[in-house]
Amino acid sequence: MVKTKNISFAVGKKNILKNVNSTFENGKVSAILGPNGAGKSTLVKCISGTITPNKGVIELDGKNIKNIGLENLALKRSYLNQQFNLSVGYTVKEIVSMGRFPHYKVYPSKKDDEIITSAMKLLDIISLSDRITNTLSGGELQRVHFARTLAQIWPNSKEEQEGKILILDEPVNNLDPQFQHSILELAKRFAENHNVCVIIVLHDLNLVAQYSNYSIVMRQGEVITQGKTREVLTEKLLEEVYKVPISIIKNDHHFNIVTGVKYNRLENELIR
């Protein structure tokens, strides 16, 4: 479980995060949403430990992350950045293998190799294995790095329930709908089957509605509201946050959000 307690982050005089209190539970997918510049990416960077907040504490299973060494943290938490550096010349397999870096000393073990192959199979990139990454399309590269991120916190056994942390910053950018759904489905499976705490920054509200258990809505560096996705996300709140017409279509089985249109239930038609 990850908790942020009163964290603030500023660059110069600009406050990017203001006293953010949030909780992310194991075994659940938590989505962070909000308009551009709300501080979502900054929040996940703080949680991942790549930047240090000016104020406040981030706790991982009750322990301040400052006190968990970098190397130990790397065994528990993986983070997929919004942008990738072009690692010129490395092959797909080499990039995915780097996900296992915290787990081996000199050469990857047989187990590491198995994990690397499984992660590549899961993301359907086995056929790209020997391709140089700078020749890949944006979507392919995204899947390669997602495979690397998964390989880093891959469960040691089928039954493992250790509660690792998977942080994804806009993981479905560049992806077609098929892979958008398959990646989020995978993240959800990791959460449900292995008690992983999944934290996702997502812009697509419909995907948030379909895949996340919890939602944290941010605006201008502050958390406006947080709680169970179905309860927290209302048309009124989202319209206020995003300033566009929003329709929520839900029943016991479905929960969908459509942006840019209003759904007239009486007439059963969409109004722009």
Add this chain to the structure above:
Amino acid sequence: MTQRVKITYISLLVLLPICIIAGTSLGAFKIEFEQCANILLNLFGADNYSDFTNPQHNVLLYIRLPRVCLSMMIGAALAVSGAGLQGLFRNPLADPGLIGISAGAMLAASIAIIMGLQFTSGFLGYYSISFATFLGAILTTIIVFKLSKSNKSTNIATMLLAGIAINALAGAVTGFIIYLSDDDQLRDITFWSLGSLGGADWEKVIALIPLIILPIIMIARLAKKLDVYALGESEALCLGVNVNSLKRRLVVWVTISVGACVAIAGMIGFIGLLIPHITRLLVGPKHRNLIWISAILGALVLSISDLLCRLIVAPAELPIGILTAILGTPLFLALLIQQKRKING
């Protein structure tokens, strides 16, 4: 290890002794290959191999062999430093000059020459330019490194810019010193800046061993981390790499080894830039292979270049910096064009 990497290792390791033999037997003073072998066998206690003259024995053992050793060590150190810095800057165009090592060394050497330090008596006099150069290289790198620090972390982009600024400043001051110098000093400074392995002797080889071998081993030990660092700084951090310590360690080892090389042989360009580049084309970007193969290839290329310097205008000698640049530039351009074609399909 892939087939390609194995083949590269084997072929380079086969070429290494060939280079040593060529480097020791060829030159203005003739020593046949057979005599060369005899001298070496004699050295290791085989007394019946004595078909050589005393001058041949002395030239081989006290002039050529140390020179070949020196060129190989310096070639390896420059290439490995280049490979390390290219990893750190995540840019294949980086070389040790970028963080101010060469400019600082050049400035210090110019100051030492114009002050006539080499004419002071004793041990310190003889090695004064080397000491000054080494200090100059280390001081400028420390300045560049300090300038690029903010909030306890080192910013690589700032380091690059600080390096460029310090390079320019040191260059200007060197220019001013050259303006002040008389004809002899000017000649000394110019020749120093073109690099030479002419003064090689066993003392220098022995002095260089710890300053070169240790940094190569230490840089090679950072290989795995440099691979992860290629993903980006925050990715490396998330994978458990202490990025600041990596930068600091790399810069320290590079500065020591390059500083020592420049102190002994003056400025030798292009090895640090080109060798890692060629190695990357041969065996790919993974740093474990990149660093070790760069070391061997650097040793080979610099010893061959030095041999050519001695042969081309024999019995005189070309400054080695000229040759590495003349050979290096077209090769480098060819690589760039090839790469461009590859990208354009």
